[in-house]
Amino acid sequence: MTGIAPPLDANTLLGFGLLTMLVATVAAIALSRRTMTAILLMSVYSAASTMWLLLMDAPDVAFTEAVVGAGVSTVVLLGAVLLTRGERVAKAGRWRVAAAAAVTLVLGGLLVYAAIDLPALGDPASPANAHVGRLYLEAAGRDTGADNVVTAVLASYRGFDTLGEASVIFAAGVGVALMLGFGTRATQDDPRRSRVRGLDALPESDHHVVLRVAAKLLIPVITLCAFYVLFHGETGAGGGFQAGVVAAVAIILHALVFGLADTMVAVRPGAARALAALGVLAYCGLGVASIVNGGMFLDHDFLLPPAFQTRLQTWLESAGISGGAHDWGQHLGMLAVESAVFITVAGTMVTVFYGFAGRLRDAVPEPGA
């Protein structure tokens, strides 16, 4: 190892503690006999891993894990348990447990044996850290003008990769909608479906006053936070993926407190799925725009037409504004990528939630009961 040995300080001890907690949580999930316990433990696992990711200098990943792992995936899992009524986990047979333990022990042993040759934790000269990672750090400021190098990699250098990810998310949303429907079943027999309710109209039942008051205060703040995270992605931790999930969480919170029918009036299922598709389409269109201007697909240097870029450059110089016209194309391109990802992720997450929640209405009464 060529770097500095990790000191035995508070951070290292915290890392030990968090990893121990993660292992203990996984063991508890393996032993749990109820899916509800396993889901709540999974939420704990995500929260603990968020802190560990922060220790590993990955605030963007920690942010994503916090909103996705502890937030949306818990909601989806709970919805699935309610729909399947599969609360009990059958005990595995003795032979099955023995075989599973043998396979995991042997495979784990082989992997640990292989991992001995991996570079040490925090080795600055390891192949992963010394070459392409370092190149991005050195060039991102000059090439893209973004302070957050993760955003520069995500939205500019590897924009094509991110387009693939956005398409996968959209395809997954389509898959869920095809299997579970768009959730419109939930509102078919609801008389409120036809008219838009004012925000101050009280629901019929009034036993969630505290929740409703708190949610009314929280939902605007969460939505505002989503947009802050979106527009701040270039200079700090955050970006389109996190912002999209945060925005979806605001809508899910509304549905949980005020009822699905009301939420479907505020955010129509059709609008949610149209937004998801529009995001992917806009992302592709962005790539085509730079082709039209003589560049490569998704090369933000060519986002602005060359003639406009020359005029912008002269104007910037005459006005004495630092940063050339080149940076403007990059800034606009990255913001457009983040916005496209934002609406794709938000639209897909809301569509998925509607799919699961919309089935609950017919699923809650036990068939034949």
Place this chain on the structure above:
Amino acid sequence: MSASWLLSHYTHPVVIVLMMGGLYIVFTSGNLIKRMIGLAIFQTSAAFLFIALGKVGGGTAPITIEATSEAGQALGQRLPPGYAAQFGVEGVVYSNPLPHALILTAIVVGVSTLAVGLAIAVRIREAYGAVEAGEIERLDAEAGRAE
């Protein structure tokens, strides 16, 4: 196998233990929901391996700061002389941004695919009235014999 070697390599085995825990859950639970939880654990453990390998000792998050700023100087003071010049960029040592960009998208893709898996489980429950793999197999075999 000195103490300092263990201190700098302990994350890899722990991540592998988490991964095997996820695999064990997939193998031993017939309940389809719990199986998906096992898969999710397996997936996050792979993400942790990437992130741990992208950590640079004495580094900070890959969000550019000035070496002369207060935060930049505070970071520099903790490093041995010459370290920042050798491994840093303009005097500040950052962790590797590439695994972060790859993994944060993978996490969001992960929740989408988790939702697809759960949707399949929901439809299986509606078709068979069961969510335990063993029971579903038994019902399938019965339906096969009846035909």
